Amino acid sequence: ETGVTQSPTHLIxxxxxxxxxxxxxxxxxxxxxxxxxxxxxxxxxxxxxxxxEENGRGNFPxxxxxxxxxxxxxxxxxxxxxxxxxxxxxxASSSTGGQSYEQYFGPGTRLTxx
Amino acid sequence: GQQLNQSPQSMFIQEGxxxxxxxxxxxxxxxxxxxxxxxxxxxxxxxxxxxxxxLTSNGRLTAQFGITRKDSFLNISASIPSDVGIYxxxxxxxxxxxxxxxxxxxxxxxxxx
Numbered sequence: 001e002t003g004v005t006q007s008p009t010h011l012i013x014x015x016x017x018x019x020x021x022x023x024x025x026x027x028x029x030x031x032x033x034x035x036x037x038x039x040x041x042x043x044x045x046x047x048x049x050x051x052x053e054e055n056g057r058g059n060f061p062x063x064x065x066x067x068x069x070x071x072x073x074x075x076x077x078x079x080x081x082x083x084x085x086x087x088x089x090x091x092a093s094s095s096t097g098g099q100s101y102e103q104y105f106g107p108g109t110r111l112t113x114x
Numbered sequence: 115g116q117q118l119n120q121s122p123q124s125m126f127i128q129e130g131x132x133x134x135x136x137x138x139x140x141x142x143x144x145x146x147x148x149x150x151x152x153x154x155x156x157x158x159x160x161x162x163x164x165x166x167x168x169l170t171s172n173g174r175l176t177a178q179f180g181i182t183r184k185d186s187f188l189n190i191s192a193s194i195p196s197d198v199g200i201y202x203x204x205x206x207x208x209x210x211x212x213x214x215x216x217x218x219x220x221x222x223x224x225x226x227x
Binding site: 004033035040041042043044045048056058090092101102103104105106107108 | 117118145147149154155156157158159162202204206208214215216217218219220
């Protein structure tokens with residue numbers, strides 16, 4: 001069974017730039033959730049994708065957007081990067097939309113905005 | 115954003131000791147999860163709880179879903195050095211259209227051999 005994978009592992013961007021992060025869900029899972037984890041904090045929910053549509057969103061501005069593809073993989077896009085966007089971005093996969101809370105996380109992408 | 119209250123924030127214990135940590139919320143949840151995160155990695159699911167009052171074990175770990183549905187507890191028995199990491203609680207309400215988990219700030223566990 002293949003676990004959740006994320007790419008890239010880390011990257012450095014400049015304020016104002018745009019970034020795309022990628023996630024492949026665990027085999028058998030059809031739902032992907034994205035979280036932002038600032039240093040010393042717990043993960044904060046950004047949004048969830050199920051059946052290629054957004055299935056819930058946390059308190060994040062519209063410049064955070066996402067996609068889910070037919071193979072259930074997903075992308076997180078962040079436009080107009082700000083210094084506060086520096087964080088670990090985690091992807092988690094699960095099955096059956098909002099019906100299951102057993103979410104399995106990938107290793108994360110460490111984003112640094114300078 | 116909303117976060118659950120976890121305590122203690124950190125613990126320094128001797129190998130072999132038992133550990134207890136807890137998590138409280140102002141809102142009720144119908145699901146409580148406990149995760150462990152090690153440096154440079156994503157959180158790993160340890161235990162999932164789905165019923166108020168439920169007590170579930172996973173090896174040396176035991177977690178309980180509080181009867182008020184606003185709290186949960188995690189115990190680790192006979193700690194070993196590989197228990198080192200940050201333990202997060204997370205609450206959720208499955209069955210709705212949203213699939214978000216609300217996390218605590220974590221309890222950092224250090225184990226002295």
